[in-house]
Amino acid sequence: MDNKPKSFPPQEMEQPGKEHKMTPEPEIIRDGYKGSDKLKGKVALITGGDSGIGRAVAVHFAREGADIAIVYLNEDKDAKETRQLVEKEGRKCLLISGDVGKEDFCREAVKKTVKELGKLDVLVNNAGEQHAQEDIRDITEEQLKRTFDTNIFSMFYFVKEALNHMKKGSAIINTTSVTAYHGNKLLLDYSSTKGAILTFTRTLAQMVADKGIRVNGVAPGPIWTPLIPASFDKEHVEKFGQKTLLKRAGQPSEVAPAYVYLASDDSAFTIGEVMHINGGEMVTT
Structure with missing residues (x-):
């Protein structure tokens, strides 16, 4: 029986x-959810790993046997809670705080992961931000640059350094969005970055395939994460996700197993693909 909430209390942050x-x-x-050692002995770095989808991916990876490094901006309380959840699974969790929009920080985060955890097998580019605007004229230069820095430029920065450490059998997973396929009139700049991530994923897959490194993506639909009450007004939050075929938003727990699949050997013949976890929002791929 589906006992997920159909609506949420009005809230903003x-x-x-x-x-x-x-x-x-x-x-x-x-x-x-039972782990089965799908990622036993692996090390994963997850950006935006303090909360939401990133936290769920970290905990699922840990239950599958991986040690985790999570990168986040300044959400220290959430990050520490994620670390506790990972350590509860018997795995190590390294916390790295900083701005993913800065290449120097991204480079050092990868190096710190390798130094502290020994290697890097899986990179999950998941950090993202969005700012709702009804009119393109209200999107400031600062907002535009910030959204692109966080959502897509950071992926270039992390991959550039990660490739210095990854070996055959490694995996890169990028978080795009259903908005890459049908847009969102309130999220013009965000949707644009997600479209860029889609193309980045497909093209990077071609670039590194001969190295034995697989690149894939996940395109979540409406998922209940901190990004939602931080982006929209109370009325939007209350009705969030109700337009899906399931008449509700998804939960991070319903997205993370897709990342497990793409990080594990189960997806050995999957490359340059995007998995759609969106409650029935039909898209053209």
Whole structure:
């Protein structure tokens, strides 16, 4: 029986959103999810890993046997809670705080991961931000640059350094969005970055395939994460996700297993693809 919430209490918060302030807090891993060593002995770096989808990916990866490094901006409380969840699974968790829009920081985050955890097998480019605007004329130069810095430029920065450490069998997973396919009139700059991530994923896959490194993506639909109450007004939040075929938003716990698949050997013949986890929003790929 589907017991996921159909609506949410009206709520708003400042960017970046804080998971511990959400009502209800997102579901990170479903009861009954059993790990089976799909990522045993691997090391994964996850950007935006403090909360939402990133947190769920970190916990699922840990349950599958991986040690984790998570990169986040300044959400220290959320990051520490994620670390506790990973360590509860018996795995190591390295916290790295900084601005993914800065290439120097991204380079050093990868190097620190390799130094502290020994190697890098999986890179999950998941950090993102969005700022709703009804009119393109209200999108400031600062907002535009910030959104592109965080959402797409950071992926270039992390991959450039990660490739110095990854070996055959490694995986890169990029978080795009359903908005890359049909847009969102309130999220022009965000949707544009997600379209860029789609093309980045497909092209990078071609570039590194001969190295034995697989590149794929996940395109979530409406998922209940801190990004939502930090981006929209109370009325939008209350109705968030109700236009899907399931009449509700998804939970991070329902997205993270797709990342497990793409990070593991189960997807050995999957490359340059994007998985759609969106509650039935039909898209043309």
